[in-house]
Amino acid sequence: MSLHGESEVLLTPAEVASLFRVDPKTVTRWAKAGKLSSIRTLGGHRRYKESEVRALLGAASEDATPDK
């Protein structure tokens, strides 16, 4: 493992909000509620792991079977 570690891609609140089609502030609430892990910048702004976000997005609960 390098010093840089695994290149963990981080997303901004606006990017996560765009993916879920919600308000950025809603993403903040998810982080506060512990539903989504967040990393803090030194200034206090939140960043989110892309892998985690993608995983949650992929968990599209569908009643129907896509059949594909």
Place this chain on the structure above:
Amino acid sequence: MSLHGESEVLLTPAEVASLFRVDPKTVTRWAKAGKLSSIRTLGGHRRYKESEVRALLGAASEDATPDK
């Protein structure tokens, strides 16, 4: 700030309902019935794929077969 890769454009229940001229509750029923796939926010609200909605809207079939 383009995120890489494919990102689905999602629609809110109200938007889908407006497009179909139905009550949002009806859209929810379609999702529960498996007629429409849905993605859930972490709070449980549904989001719908625009591409799928557009496809359904464009699938204007008629009672009288337009011989095509």
Place this chain on the structure above:
DNA sequence: TAGTAATTGGGTAATTAGGGAT
């Protein structure tokens, strides 16, 4: 250093989910 966009808080409206009766 300055300038613009984004994020952070709180507060308060607006939507949505879910069940049930029609």
Place this chain on the structure above:
DNA sequence: TGTGTCCTAATTACCCAATTAC
């Protein structure tokens, strides 16, 4: 069978001003 409506609780969206990112 399908849709619109009523109800309550939960979730989300928009408002502001101050701080942070780049």
